[in-house]
Amino acid sequence: MQAHKSYEYINNFLYFTVTADNRNGKDILVCCSGVNVDRFSPITKGRHGIGSNPAVRGLQLVNFGVRDLALSKGATPRALRGKDCGGIAPTIDTWYTERLLIENASGSFPDEMIKYGVINLLKKIFKACMLDLQPPDTLLKADELQLFIEKLCAKYGG
Numbered sequence: 034m035q036a037h038k039s040y041e042y043i044n045n046f047l048y049f050t051v052t053a054d055n056r057n058g059k060d061i062l063v064c065c066s067g068v069n070v071d072r073f074s075p076i077t078k079g080r081h082g083i084g085s086n087p088a089v090r091g092l093q094l095v096n097f098g099v100r101d102l103a104l105s106k107g108a109t110p111r112a113l114r115g116k117d118c119g120g121i122a123p124t125i126d127t128w129y130t131e132r133l134l135i136e137n138a139s140g141s142f143p144d145e146m147i148k149y150g151v152i153n154l155l156k157k158i159f160k161a162c163m164l165d166l167q168p169p170d171t172l173l174k175a176d177e178l179q180l181f182i183e184k185l186c187a188k189y190g191g
Contacts, residue, residue, distance in 0.1 A: 040143040042151060042172075044179035045124055046072045049150040051143035062135040062143065064099065065118035066150055068092045071126035072182075075190025077162055087161035089129045095154045096131040099146055106145075108138040148172045155182075164189065 040051040052063045073088040085093075100110040113132040122128040135142065155168035166185065173181065 040147060042147045042175050043121065043123055044175040045069060045126075046179055046182050047151065047154060048121055048123070049147045050118075050121055051146060053143075059136060062138050063113065063117050064133040064135060064146060065121055065130065066092060066096065066099075066133075066154075067118070067122055067128045067130040068154065069122070069124065069126050069128055072124075072186070073158065075186035076164070076182075077158065078190075086129075087158045090161060091154050091157035092129055092131055094157050095150050096133060098153055099133060099150060102146060102149055103135050103138065103142070106139055106142060108142060109136040110134070111136065151178070 038053040042049045046069050048065070048067045050065045052065075054061055054063055068088045068091065070086055070088055073086075077087045103110040111134040113134040115132075118130055118132050122130075151172055152168050159166045159168070169178070169181065172178075
């Protein structure tokens with residue numbers, strides 16, 4: 034594994050990054066994800082009960098899904114604490130973040146994780162907000178997805 038190689042998918046609504054690193058003699062991946070609570074509020078506001086915000090809960094559930102994906106590929110997911118994911122969010126809005134360390138991941142895992150994370154985060158947010166919407170079937174470029182979500186916010190944010 035190449036040390037410090039990064040994979041990034043970042044826009045003003047969400048981010049997923051994976052950085053290859055070597056700690057304590059082990060090749061690992063540091064996986065960071067975040068969702069902009071403020072930017073998603075036109076879609077989520079008033080569309081959920083007393084429970085948590087759909088964007089926050091969606092990212093939490095995606096984190097569990099990424100753990101499952103890692104295990105299914107023979108890798109080992111571990112909780113990660115600290116500041117490994119600091120400074121990724123592209124705006125000063127309110128962000129919720131998740132961190133994960135993956136050991137023994139294959140070379141294809143970063144791309145798989147990012148695709149899984151982005152598409153499933155949107156699915157979970159839409160479902161929790163009871164919106165009959167489908168995210169794009171293929172992973173759009175980050176700026177294209179931002180435009181897609183901005184249009185949804187304008188449509189449903191009334």
